[in-house]
Amino acid sequence: MQVETPLVLLKNRHLGRPATFEEYRAGGGYEALIATVGKRTPAEVLQLVLDADLRGRGGAGFPAGKKWQGIPAGYVGPRYVVVNTDEMEPGTFKDRILVNTDPHLVIEGIILCAYAVQATEGVCFIRPSYESDAVLIEEQSQVARDHGLLGDNILGSGFSFDIHVHRSAGRYICGEASAQIKAISGLRPNPRKGGPRTSVKGLWDCPTIVNNLETLANLPGIVRNGPDWFKSLARSAGGSGTKLFSVSGRISRPGCYELPIGTPLREILDHAGGMPPGRVLKAVIPGGASTPFMPDKYLDLEMDFEPMKRAGQRFGTASIMVFDQNTCLVGATLNLMEFFTRESCGWCTPCREGLPYVRHLLRLIEGGQGEEEHIGMIKDMAQAMRSAYCAFAPGAAEPLLSLFEYFEPEVREHLRQKRCPFGNPPPAMRGKACGTRPPTFGPTPCPEDQCPI
Amino acid sequence: MPDLIIDGRPVRVPKGTPVIAAAESLGIVIPRFCWHPALGAAGACRMCAVMFLDGPVKGLEMSCMVPAADGMVVETFHPEAVTFRRRVVELLMANHPHDCPVCDEGGHCLLQDETISGGHALRRFPGRKRTYLDQDLGPFIQHEMNRCIHCYRCARFYQEYCGYLDFGPMQNANRVYFGRFASGPLESPFSGNLADICPTGTLTDKPGRYKSRRWDCQRAPSVCPHCSLGCATVALSRYREVVRVEARENPAVNGHFICDRGRYSFGYAASAERPRQARADGVPTSMSTALALAGTRLGGVVEAFGPEAVAVVGSARSSLETQTALTALARAGGWRGPAFFADRTEQQAVAAALAALAGGRARSLAEIGQADAVLCLGVSPLHDAPMLALSLRQAARAGAVVAVADPRPATLPLPFTHLPLAPDKLPGAAALLTGAEAADAAAIQRALPLSPELWPALERLAPAFAAAGNPVLVFAPALAAQAPADARFGLFPVLCGPNAAGAALVADADAPACDDLARAIEAGEVKGLVLAEADAAALSPRLAAALPGLETLVVLDHLPTPSFAAAKVFLPTQTLFESGGTLCNNEARLQYAAPVAPPGEPVSRDGRGGHPPRDYARKLPGTDPLPAAALCAVLALEMGLDMPALSFAAFTGVGPEDVAPEGTRATRLPAAPTAPAPPSAPPGQGLVVVRDDALFATDAYGRYAPLARAQAPAASVVRLHPDDAAGLGLADGEALTVTVGDRRIEATLAVSAAVARGAAVVPRLPGWAGLPAAIGPETLRRRQP
Amino acid sequence: MSLPDAVVAEIDGVIAAVEHHKREAAVDVMYALQRHYGYLCDEAMHYASKALDMTTLELESLATFYDYLYRRPVGRYVIHVCDSVVCWMFHQDSIFDYLCRKLGVPPGGTTEDGMFTVLPAACIGNCHNAPSMLINGRFYDRLTAERIDAVLAELRQSAEEPVRCK
Numbered sequence A: 001m002q003v004e005t006p007l008v009l010l011k012n013r014h015l016g017r018p019a020t021f022e023e024y025r026a027g028g029g030y031e032a033l034i035a036t037v038g039k040r041t042p043a044e045v046l047q048l049v050l051d052a053d054l055r056g057r058g059g060a061g062f063p064a065g066k067k068w069q070g071i072p073a074g075y076v077g078p079r080y081v082v083v084n085t086d087e088m089e090p091g092t093f094k095d096r097i098l099v100n101t102d103p104h105l106v107i108e109g110i111i112l113c114a115y116a117v118q119a120t121e122g123v124c125f126i127r128p129s130y131e132s133d134a135v136l137i138e139e140q141s142q143v144a145r146d147h148g149l150l151g152d153n154i155l156g157s158g159f160s161f162d163i164h165v166h167r168s169a170g171r172y173i174c175g176e177a178s179a180q181i182k183a184i185s186g187l188r189p190n191p192r193k194g195g196p197r198t199s200v201k202g203l204w205d206c207p208t209i210v211n212n213l214e215t216l217a218n219l220p221g222i223v224r225n226g227p228d229w230f231k232s233l234a235r236s237a238g239g240s241g242t243k244l245f246s247v248s249g250r251i252s253r254p255g256c257y258e259l260p261i262g263t264p265l266r267e268i269l270d271h272a273g274g275m276p277p278g279r280v281l282k283a284v285i286p287g288g289a290s291t292p293f294m295p296d297k298y299l300d301l302e303m304d305f306e307p308m309k310r311a312g313q314r315f316g317t318a319s320i321m322v323f324d325q326n327t328c329l330v331g332a333t334l335n336l337m338e339f340f341t342r343e344s345c346g347w348c349t350p351c352r353e354g355l356p357y358v359r360h361l362l363r364l365i366e367g368g369q370g371e372e373e374h375i376g377m378i379k380d381m382a383q384a385m386r387s388a389y390c391a392f393a394p395g396a397a398e399p400l401l402s403l404f405e406y407f408e409p410e411v412r413e414h415l416r417q418k419r420c421p422f423g424n425p426p427p428a429m430r431g432k433a434c435g436t437r438p439p440t441f442g443p444t445p446c447p448e449d450q451c452p453i
Numbered sequence B: 001m002p003d004l005i006i007d008g009r010p011v012r013v014p015k016g017t018p019v020i021a022a023a024e025s026l027g028i029v030i031p032r033f034c035w036h037p038a039l040g041a042a043g044a045c046r047m048c049a050v051m052f053l054d055g056p057v058k059g060l061e062m063s064c065m066v067p068a069a070d071g072m073v074v075e076t077f078h079p080e081a082v083t084f085r086r087r088v089v090e091l092l093m094a095n096h097p098h099d100c101p102v103c104d105e106g107g108h109c110l111l112q113d114e115t116i117s118g119g120h121a122l123r124r125f126p127g128r129k130r131t132y133l134d135q136d137l138g139p140f141i142q143h144e145m146n147r148c149i150h151c152y153r154c155a156r157f158y159q160e161y162c163g164y165l166d167f168g169p170m171q172n173a174n175r176v177y178f179g180r181f182a183s184g185p186l187e188s189p190f191s192g193n194l195a196d197i198c199p200t201g202t203l204t205d206k207p208g209r210y211k212s213r214r215w216d217c218q219r220a221p222s223v224c225p226h227c228s229l230g231c232a233t234v235a236l237s238r239y240r241e242v243v244r245v246e247a248r249e250n251p252a253v254n255g256h257f258i259c260d261r262g263r264y265s266f267g268y269a270a271s272a273e274r275p276r277q278a279r280a281d282g283v284p285t286s287m288s289t290a291l292a293l294a295g296t297r298l299g300g301v302v303e304a305f306g307p308e309a310v311a312v313v314g315s316a317r318s319s320l321e322t323q324t325a326l327t328a329l330a331r332a333g334g335w336r337g338p339a340f341f342a343d344r345t346e347q348q349a350v351a352a353a354l355a356a357l358a359g360g361r362a363r364s365l366a367e368i369g370q371a372d373a374v375l376c377l378g379v380s381p382l383h384d385a386p387m388l389a390l391s392l393r394q395a396a397r398a399g400a401v402v403a404v405a406d407p408r409p410a411t412l413p414l415p416f417t418h419l420p421l422a423p424d425k426l427p428g429a430a431a432l433l434t435g436a437e438a439a440d441a442a443a444i445q446r447a448l449p450l451s452p453e454l455w456p457a458l459e460r461l462a463p464a465f466a467a468a469g470n471p472v473l474v475f476a477p478a479l480a481a482q483a484p485a486d487a488r489f490g491l492f493p494v495l496c497g498p499n500a501a502g503a504a505l506v507a508d509a510d511a512p513a514c515d516d517l518a519r520a521i522e523a524g525e526v527k528g529l530v531l532a533e534a535d536a537a538a539l540s541p542r543l544a545a546a547l548p549g550l551e552t553l554v555v556l557d558h559l560p561t562p563s564f565a566a567a568k569v570f571l572p573t574q575t576l577f578e579s580g581g582t583l584c585n586n587e588a589r590l591q592y593a594a595p596v597a598p599p600g601e602p603v604s605r606d607g608r609g610g611h612p613p614r615d616y617a618r619k620l621p622g623t624d625p626l627p628a629a630a631l632c633a634v635l636a637l638e639m640g641l642d643m644p645a646l647s648f649a650a651f652t653g654v655g656p657e658d659v660a661p662e663g664t665r666a667t668r669l670p671a672a673p674t675a676p677a678p679p680s681a682p683p684g685q686g687l688v689v690v691r692d693d694a695l696f697a698t699d700a701y702g703r704y705a706p707l708a709r710a711q712a713p714a715a716s717v718v719r720l721h722p723d724d725a726a727g728l729g730l731a732d733g734e735a736l737t738v739t740v741g742d743r744r745i746e747a748t749l750a751v752s753a754a755v756a757r758g759a760a761v762v763p764r765l766p767g768w769a770g771l772p773a774a775i776g777p778e779t780l781r782r783r784q785p
Numbered sequence C: 001m002s003l004p005d006a007v008v009a010e011i012d013g014v015i016a017a018v019e020h021h022k023r024e025a026a027v028d029v030m031y032a033l034q035r036h037y038g039y040l041c042d043e044a045m046h047y048a049s050k051a052l053d054m055t056t057l058e059l060e061s062l063a064t065f066y067d068y069l070y071r072r073p074v075g076r077y078v079i080h081v082c083d084s085v086v087c088w089m090f091h092q093d094s095i096f097d098y099l100c101r102k103l104g105v106p107p108g109g110t111t112e113d114g115m116f117t118v119l120p121a122a123c124i125g126n127c128h129n130a131p132s133m134l135i136n137g138r139f140y141d142r143l144t145a146e147r148i149d150a151v152l153a154e155l156r157q158s159a160e161e162p163v164r165c166k
């Protein structure tokens, strides 16, 4: 059974192209901003967001309002909003869809956030493969500027705020908030821990709010329709709002679906057309690559932060990757480990050394050369990865540990048959470019191989 | 002051202390790689994991990242922590080569220690090890990236602590590489510390490489004699040769580090040119013959002309023991001296600088790192006292304002304001910044009417200095009179020579200076001279010129100086590494350098390449040298003099037995001597000569250390302000001939606005010592091709 | 070889836009130079170092960290083939192999005519169209051998200047 659900974030999607300023305006766009800037106090906006219980959509689910409250009261000087559009979590593509559907919704959201925290400058951090989004935001923010909604003295209120795009040059770790700030600052994007929070000392040592782009896109709705409306959108008790679910993998209609938060997995999959003919669901990864495999027994679990946490699962970025009965989960996990190994910043031992370690063992197992003892070794290291410096390696440990929690028999089948039972060819023992560097490499590009990076 | 419990033992530590340091105060050494007391926490290696059982933090956490807090209960050997640490070592060893047998770090390798402490003995990982290509990082540091465990200590030290940006991490993930953009010498003058802080053999001391296993070395705590700061070092000797000098921790002075000058200038001790044998009239002879001859010759002078006809010269590079013995010898014979300084003014200046420290106003290097405003007056930190620059950087990192008022161009790895002013303008500039009230624009313009380009900077600095709660004045002795009465200001003189302070304390207030002795020789009043560890040419060109007028010249030294060549009788002395000795640093801190090894011709030379050495003599070659102090006593005996047993306690108030490992400040400072007159404008027309050190080979010892000499710039450079160069009709880069007395020195001209107007900056090298105070076109000439 | 005025002006503009925090322009300046030179040659690194007041080491620290900055020559078109898990599920590896075979290059290699470089890439955010690749800022969806042939042919024909990040 499919229920029509209200579209909030993607309501202009029917256009099949980015909505223009006029189209956005026609649907009530920028009303929230007009009713706010110079009319409500920043504290009032903050209160709305707190009441709406808006939780971060970037993976961790931290309440946005609470984060904003972290800016020291009475601080004088520049404040920044960083819009995290890095979206490098495998399986996630919601922010791209969102920007390409309604760029002004995003821009209005950013300005509202800036107003609430009295920020002076916004930085959209955009990954290289989303170059078209970068251009779109640049163009459309100029449109907003031309309408007096952005830039100096917004709507004559005396509040000034502007946005610029910071183009990233890649690497998943740049999505981590403190690493992102360093990346913007022209420093190596190693995350920073300890010391003051970024809301106290962030970009250029000034208070900085880092939020996911989708998080901010919820603000116009909340401000216009109120917290109660926002909460009523959710289906789970205690949840709030709708959520963009990126559904991909073995599913009939992969894509990005906006559904109430708390919609059970089964229904989400139905929206995406269900399993293709002849395919049976084995597991999903529910929230992007750093969340655990979730076997089919959780099909009726409400997809929301708290219910999933209670079930020992993670909501993450709500990027559902569907694996069917013919997909080798050892291979899938190996693929994830290849990703994490390559994208690590290289700061701490469990991540920099632990990931290549488990990757190697998984390659052996997938290639039929696995030994019984490798299983214990992988588990040991996955455990050690949980005590890494930032959330990157612990994220990588999630699918790895869940592979053994739910699918250890499948792993052992590899050992028994001395090959991949799904017929996958043995993986290359030494990576693919960039992971393809031969063991010898120097300070600049590896001298002996071809990889230019 | 949080109270916590670590492994069942209560401990109270200052607020902000990380748990790893709190544990250390109990003697519990938690394994670590990236944490370093000077660099703080990085949280990168994850080796220091411990279990927090109770308190504000719970669970497995890094003890370096968590500040101690009340109520914490920490267990370092909790099974979960032990297991985790074992995994970390396993991971690090997964890629670390097993080349310990040929690794210079072997035996003092933190990774070896922690591999044991982590309980990792058997490799179970079946994969291959990662390998890298290495870079050539210059003469001091050897690169061996395969051994890297990525603790990031090197990069944090090099970039954050020292402020140099030519070395650091590249690449990401498991490919992180520490190196330079391209092979080439490291730019930092503190690069040698990389060998000390790297916990593995990735970055090792290149000159000392393959000379010895560390545990086979004789080691002793020593004190650096290459500037007046007296940084703590460890000297390592093997096969009768000092092979390496490392930094030794001294919280008050150098912290954990030393500069490259201090680390790589030890070669004078084992240099092939070092005179090791006594000489009589230029002919090698035995020690006893030479001593007897010295006694006879000096005795002859006394007999013929009276005791006043014999004089003694010492220097700022000798230990207090030597300086004291020279004094005792001179007193016993009724001779003149000892003279330690070139002229009276210099001696008075150093004494005045020390006198100013009375009343608790002396600051240590560590305290400079905590100051909130520092004015360097007539001091160019990186050259005059390199480690001062590192302390200034720490101060600047914490937000301090740093200004350098000095005629020489200054580069420092920190934000600072340079005020290039000629020496006679420095007192005025000091007055503007050290007053209790911020000087206003009018006062600034009045004080420095001819330097309008400096007004804005001074207007910015003046209020910052006036508002500072903990300012420090770093000053050259000639500017001792500028020490402000304002007790807010701590004082930090920078002297010339490792024991200049000792010399000033030991010298009588009315002792003659070298120039006085030169005059006496010229007048025929002095006929015999004892030069002890002093080079007349470097000290006083006038004295050097007067030497031929002597009947006898007895030289005691271990450096092959021109005075050694001129000696009638030469007696070899031991170096600080061999005899040990006490040095008094610029803040009047007495520190003892222990002997490391007896003197002797290094085995490498003795064997002439053969192994083992083929000379089966009973006596080891090159072991004649004696401590200078002992030579004084023997000489006294030879001459039948009754030399009193003097201890330097008489001059410093601190006896040898009272010198603590971290040093003890002298308590007997000169009582308010006449402060030197402030530097005045040069008489008539001309440029004031200002001498500048280079990092290497300008100090008395470094000049004779082959490795240090190899780092010295190939050509001497004279620096002028563009206006002055234009006035002389000279252009940047031009080849010059500089006339010094009857000699001509070749040099190149460097023109820079960072030189004070009216100053000519020349190298501090003995050859340049004879320049008059002010020079003009007759001295600086374009070299004719 | 001196840079054309247009490139110099572009770089000056990028730096001027972030005037107070010059370092923020580091990646943009390197992108600009990369567009001009095709990749970040040493000359480009030295130029960037001067323009940004950063040492070449600092810039190398960044250039070698990121995967969209190339420190070696690359082709006119850099093909970033997504090799993350969803594309993998759709047999990305055989797509990748096909591409390499077709172009006659190893992974990371550049064709002799300097047209194409093949690189595996971390998830490019196009998972619903797996398997997928990114060429100079454009996505190519649901790849098959035939589709790859068509894309390569089309690119070979194209006279258009490739857009590479911006």
Ligand SMILES: Cc1cc2nc3c(=O)[nH]c(=O)nc-3n(C[C@H](O)[C@H](O)[C@H](O)COP(=O)(O)O)c2cc1C
Pocket: A055, A056, A057, A058, A059, A060, A061, A062, A064, A084, A085, A086, A087, A088, A089, A172, A173, A174, A175, A176, A177, A178, A210, A211, A212, A213, A215, A216, A390, A391, A392, A395
């Ligand atoms: C390794 C890692 C990668 C991340 N990548 C992203 C990302 O691509 N996009 C994102 O919005 N948040 C990402 N995050 C989460 C951010 O650190 C941060 O929590 C988030 O941007 C905050 O925004 P929110 O509160 O609106 O979710 C990542 C976190 C980690 C640890």
Ligand code: SF4
Pocket: A173, A190, A191, A344, A345, A346, A347, A348, A349, A351, A352, A388, A389, A390, A391, A392, A393, A394
């Ligand atoms: S877990 Fe460690 S190495 Fe990995 S990304 Fe985080 S800080 Fe970097």
Ligand code: FES
Pocket: B031, B032, B033, B034, B035, B042, B043, B044, B045, B046, B047, B048, B049, B062, B063, B064, B065
């Ligand atoms: S010493 Fe604590 S993490 Fe390295």
